[in-house]
Amino acid sequence: MASNRHLGRIIALQTLYEQDFRREAGDASFDLEEVLDRNITRYQKMVDDKEFIEALVRGVAVQEAELDRQLQPIAPEWPIDQIARMDRVILRMGLYELSHNTDIPPKVVINEAVELAKAFGGENSSKFINGVLGTVMRQRDPEAAAAADAAKSAKAASDEASDNADADDAEAAKENS
Numbered sequence: 734m735a736s737n738r739h740l741g742r743i744i745a746l747q748t749l750y751e752q753d754f755r756r757e758a759g760d761a762s763f764d765l766e767e768v769l770d771r772n773i774t775r776y777q778k779m780v781d782d783k784e785f786i787e788a789l790v791r792g793v794a795v796q797e798a799e800l801d802r803q804l805q806p807i808a809p810e811w812p813i814d815q816i817a818r819m820d821r822v823i824l825r826m827g828l829y830e831l832s833h834n835t836d837i838p839p840k841v842v843i844n845e846a847v848e849l850a851k852a853f854g855g856e857n858s859s860k861f862i863n864g865v866l867g868t869v870m871r872q873r874d875p876e877a878a879a880a881a882d883a884a885k886s887a888k889a890a891s892d893e894a895s896d897n898a899d900a901d902d903a904e905a906a907k908e909n910s
Contacts (some may be wrong), residue, residue: 734881735824735885737781737782738777738778738782738785738845739774739845740780741785741786741789742789742826742845742849743852744773744775744780744786745786745789745790745793745826746775746819746823746826746849746853747772748765748768748769748772748790748792748824749794749825749826750818750819751763751768751788752756752768752794753818753819753821753822758820758884765790765791766795767789768843768861769786769787769790771788773786789829789830789904792822792829792833793822793825793826793829794800795846796829798826800824800825800828801813801825802830803869804824804825804865804904807862807868807869807872808865808883816827817854817855819850819853819854819855819857819858819898820850820854820855820858820861820862820882821864822851823846823849823850823854823858824846824862824865824866825867826846826849826862827842827845827846827862827866828866828869830842830845831843831866831869831870831873832845839870839874840870842866843862843866843867845861845868846862846866847859847862847863849862850862850863
């Protein structure tokens with residue numbers, strides 16, 4: 734079901750992106766339920782967890798203004814309306830899941846958002862999404878964030894030591910030749 738939820742998030746992203754686009758274009762005929770049904774129907778043979786998609790889309794749509802209020806202080810140099818539409822929708826989805834889907838580990842939510850950004854966003858979207866949602870996670874659970882930061886630091890130190898050893902080996906090989 735986990736990989737099926739990835740497809741579910743893609744369907745939710747398509748639906749919410751279309752809502753954001755059509756609303757900005759002044760399309761008064763937009764019907765969220767109609768678009769959601771159309772998008773789920775398009776993938777019905779591959780989707781097992783229709784309820785997950787519906788809850789995500791409806792939750793983000795209903796709480797959009799509150800999600801934006803929560804996101805703004807985390808990225809103050811980027812007003813919500815100036816963030817690329819795709820990034821904005823992915824951030825809303827990620828924040829909604831972090832806040833409401835407590836059965837999904839925060840790291841999974843962030844990883845899924847980053848993967849969506851890599852697939853559908855711009856060149857730096859995944860880094861931006863990771864930074865913003867990572868900040869949300871650190872603010873909500875400082876102990877888990879400290880453990881994650883310690884693990885990153887240990888990996889970075891290990892990588893640096895490995896790089897230094899490789900450089901020393903290359904230098905020694907160069908001197909011996």
